[in-house]
Amino acid sequence: MRHGRKVNQLSRTKAHRDALMxxxxxxxxxxxxxxxxxxxxxxxxxxxxxxxxxxxxxxxxNRRIVFSYLxxxxxxxxxxxxxxxxxATRPGGYTRxxxxxxxxxxxxxxxxxxxxxxxxxxxxxxxKKSAAATAKPAAKRTRRAGGAKKAAPEAPAADExxxxxxxx
Numbered sequence: 001m002r003h004g005r006k007v008n009q010l011s012r013t014k015a016h017r018d019a020l021m022x023x024x025x026x027x028x029x030x031x032x033x034x035x036x037x038x039x040x041x042x043x044x045x046x047x048x049x050x051x052x053x054x055x056x057x058x059x060x061x062n063r064r065i066v067f068s069y070l071x072x073x074x075x076x077x078x079x080x081x082x083x084x085x086x087x088a089t090r091p092g093g094y095t096r097x098x099x100x101x102x103x104x105x106x107x108x109x110x111x112x113x114x115x116x117x118x119x120x121x122x123x124x125x126x127x128k129k130s131a132a133a134t135a136k137p138a139a140k141r142t143r144r145a146g147g148a149k150k151a152a153p154e155a156p157a158a159d160e161x162x163x164x165x166x167x168x
Contacts, residue, residue, distance in 0.1 A: 008043045021047040022070055028095075029075045029083060033114030041097045041113040052094045055084040086117040091141060 010017055020040070025048045027034050036044070051069060054062045058080050067076055087094050096119070098112045116122075 007046070008039055010039060010043060017043075025051065026070055026072050026075045028113065028115065029070075029079050032118040033112055035100065035110060035112050037103075038097070038099060038109045038111045041111045044113060045095050045097065049092070049094055051079070052083070052087060053092070055079045056088055058084065083115065086115075090117065 010020070012020065021044060024034065024036065024040065024044050028044065028048060047069075051066050054066055063076060063080060066079065067073075070076060070079075094116055096114050096116050098114070100110050100112055102108065103110050
């Protein structure tokens, strides 16, 4: 029984799992998308999203913390350079997992995990919300509905041309 285990063990020891996640995160930062099994992709999402959040604030402290996970100077430069510029305005959800079917050899379910802001195919496909977000910087969003007030519908204006004259 799992009994509250929140991390998928992936049939590996802790050291092996940490090395696997570090290497996969390194590849994801370098190549912007990788193909792996669904279980590993979901585990990688939980591993890399906090690192991406840290990369939004470029400081020596954040660089050292991220380096302790990735152990690759080139990935750190890429992460705090090009990647952090793209994700600067995004409040979370930096990765996307797309299931791709089953692997021929062992029928394992495979998926592609990618950085959302680096996929040009999905950008600008009629999404009004993203166009509005680029037009003006919005205030900090909250999950509460109380912050956004809806405008009351206006009463229809009476048009003199459409009114019927009163019979005398």
